[in-house]
Amino acid sequence: MGKATGFMEFTRxxxxxxxxxxxxxxxxEYSAPLADDALxxxxxxxxxCGTPFCHMGMELQGTTTGCPIHNLIPEWNDLVYRGQWKEALERLLKTNNFPEFTGRVCPAPCEGSCTLAISDPAVSIKNIERTIIDKGFENGWIKPRIPAKRTGKKIAIIGSGPAGLASADQLNQAGHSVTVYERSDRPGGLLMYGIPNMKLGKDVVERRIKLLTQEGIDFVTNTDVGKDIxxxxxxxxxxxxILCTGAQKQRDLAIEGREANGIHFAMDYLTISTxxxxxxxFQDGNYIDTKDKDVIVIGGGDTGADCVATALRQKCRSVVQFGKHPQLPAARTSDNMWPAYPNIFTLDYAYEEAQMQFGKDPRQYxxxxxxxxxxxxxxVKELHTIQMKKLKDGNGRYYFEEVPGTEKVWPAQYVFIAIGFEGTEQPLLKQFGVHSANNKVKAAYGKFTTNVDGVFAAGDARRGQSLIVWAINEGREVAREVDAFLMGSSVLPSSVHQ
Structure with missing residues (x-):
């Protein structure tokens, strides 16, 4: 905890x-940390609060509640309050391999389950976390940790997103020799190419990759496993x-006119832009340029928001984002009570930018x-739409119904499809001979073993599209299981039993 009466004295x-x-x-990057005195x-x-619900890290009402890597949040909050930043960093690094990533792009389910959030705005956990790790780098407190001994065991990790990097970090510290294979030209997976620079500066990603390399991890890029090896x-x-290939199979839109030029998957748009x-x-011209164009993003999630922000920076003429669900309420409803993640209306960075530029929120519900x-x-010339009504049947299940007379035509020269991901790509799994279900690798959480001896899976490839904190959780957990598989027992900590 911080100051005993601090929650009554200070506002968020x-x-x-x-x-x-x-x-x-x-x-x-559009955001920056608060000053030290404010933090x-x-x-x-x-x-x-006695029981720190910010730790809990579980699924509740279909969303994540609390921190899946079980960060020791009250402990480092207290240390920051006391001005003990280095000690706060030590506590943070006990559970989180990459606070510089989560402190920038995690949706902060820890804040949704903060006990203070029952009646007041939550503690600014995410901002504090980011500042702790940034101070660690700025002050030279973070140095390469070279393992004193090597076990002689060799591990290949396919995919360099957060799950792959977390497992690589843990296994390297256990003394194993780790090689990470990445088919792109730069390591980092979605951290590098799937999240735009204004949310997560690529110098931040490259700084971490450089540190992991100094610590002994080998990165092999431009290598598509299954083809090049x-x-x-x-x-x-x-x-x-370890298969950490992510859930990169993008869900397509089966609709009349889908074959028109100018229609792209959202992740393709973001990747080539970055x-x-x-x-x-941008001098090479190898990107989709929306300057002076009407842009429509189909899909109401974070990836769609990043498309909005990217198009704004390219000086598009207009941008609209379509979502199938109604606008969220301003406050929690009776079926979304604390400590579940608050499903409430917010103005994300991209929407704030669009509102300032065009005078209105770009989202259509x-x-x-x-x-x-x-x-x-x-x-592509235009999109034809109709409004939908969300209804509940006698069994409590929701369904959608068209509203007659609400048809509309929207001009568009570019359309980006951001309706989620179906799972991991299958050809690689078939080559390894691992079983899959619903386009995800079959490997039980806690074990992470596939049907092929010595082949493990973690992250989005195993669980489907999820949060960066779940990827780090799974990367840490699979590392412990691989360590035990190779050595008979594991020296690595478990996120589950902190």
């Missing part, structure tokens, strides 16, 4: 953000293999696209 302070109209002129006040708000070659060369930015600051119309050249 939002992290600093650059002006929405200014930040859309560049690709730098000490925020740490002081942490209550002596076979599954059998990896199984013969390494003592264990790559062009990193390679040449309860809307369904009926068809896409193309021009004579085969390019």
């Amino acid at each position: 302070e939002k992290g600093k953000e650059r002006s929405p109209l200014t930040r859309t002129n560049d690709w730098n 000490r006040r925020q740490g002081a708000r942490c209550m002596d 076979t599954a059998d070659e990896l199984k013969n060369k390494y003592d264990a293999v 790559k062009s930015f990193l390679d040449s600051n 309860s809307i369904q696209t009926k068809k896409i119309v193309k021009d004579k050249s085969g390019n």
